[in-house]
Amino acid sequence: MAQTYEYPRPALTVDVVVFALDDEDLQVMLIRRKLPPFAGQWALPGGFVRVAETLEEAAQRELQEESGLAGIFLEQLFTFSEIDRDPRERVVTVAYYALVNLAGHDVRASADAAQAAWFPVGELPELAFDHTRIVEVALQRLRGKVRYQPIGFELLPAGFTLSQMQHLYEAVLETPLDKRNFRKKVLGLGLLLRLKERQMDGRHRPAQLYRFDAQRYEKLKKRGLHFEV
Amino acid sequence: MAQTYEYPRPALTVDVVVFALDDEDLQVMLIRRKLPPFAGQWALPGGFVRVAETLEEAAQRELQEESGLAGIFLEQLFTFSEIDRDPRERVVTVAYYALVNLAGHDVRASADAAQAAWFPVGELPELAFDHTRIVEVALQRLRGKVRYQPIGFELLPAGFTLSQMQHLYEAVLETPLDKRNFRKKVLGLGLLLRLKERQMDGRHRPAQLYRFDAQRYEKLKKRGLHFEV
DNA sequence: CCAAAAGTGTTAAAACTACACCCATGA
């Protein structure tokens, strides 16, 4: 399988920052490395890109192999190319990020507990390579994006409550939001469809479930959807 | 210089979309290709990444070599990885974009006219590879970005008038803006410093020149600057 | 004195913020 090229070329990898909302906290999925370099240390899921796959395919494949997560919505984040970011040789990595688990999407179950784990974004361990930096950039992007785009929508499960959605926003933005104003605004967008069912999950009034109206979203997006917190 | 690796790896290139404002129109810089594939066709400036340089360095180098433009502000756009985007072999490209020339920055002069030329974004010729797509993505990004971030500021020349700035915004957004409201908003940001000089460039009232207050911008950006058209 | 772009305020409409109580359920 060895290959010779006329000029040396950087190796190409993908890394994925998967965010999840666990009750209150925004968490990040990490994998414990088995091999050097940084053996035993925590790192983002990721690995080398094969010549017959796109970057997104590589990211999905590595995510599946290392964490069990399959078919989630990925967004390209940034391509990192610092010369010394990998001690072995020159490696350029394309980072992706994803947001999973609003409304009962149990993410823990799909990860192989032996090597994958979730950490609150505020309490990450020391990470391999420049992965701490990558997580920072992802977080920054997520926060920036959430303010003017209804993020999370592409990847929401079928039914969620407005409170869950509000908690997502509060966790990402790290700021409390007013319940009435949040509902007014988010319903005013016309992107949510009421479901027939309601969520009865405790000793309190059941909550209305909604789903995201993807078709309408696509239409509005083309005309320059405007949305803010 | 030939090199052998254990596994085949994609080649890595950079491509740059340079936008410029020429009076009314938003233009894109293109290079006529001398070598196959697509010899004789127009393409974005760009080329292979060397192992000892970062992507940004590669982009700057290629831009300098192919167009004479040096040291301009580049922003990473997206990394394109479609399997067949290059007919020769698997090539992944990291695209950058830049915006030059508000207020008398004469861009034409720095480009080697024999191979580089400007085209209005609405009238691009057929481009090599997937470069048409890359320009589309860049344009989309520029338009999206301009609405909530004071773009262009990092790369503005020392002195510019509010009308020039407004024209930039109008060209990028392809929509007319109200002069009074634009001025109110942009001055209200507190990011512009009046210069002593005024621009006397015609038989009409001279225009006040401003420069961008980069320090203040950096401060505000950290606190989550809010800006909209 | 004419042409051309620079510069300047006000008003009505819309959007945003702050805020407090009743509702439906399970225990």
Added chain:
DNA sequence: TCATGGGTGTAGTTTTAACACTTTTGG
């Protein structure tokens, strides 16, 4: 019946959008 989170409207303030005339210069 109590605890828990779900759900709802209004009023004051701020922000936005629309709009027209005067100023300064060069020819």
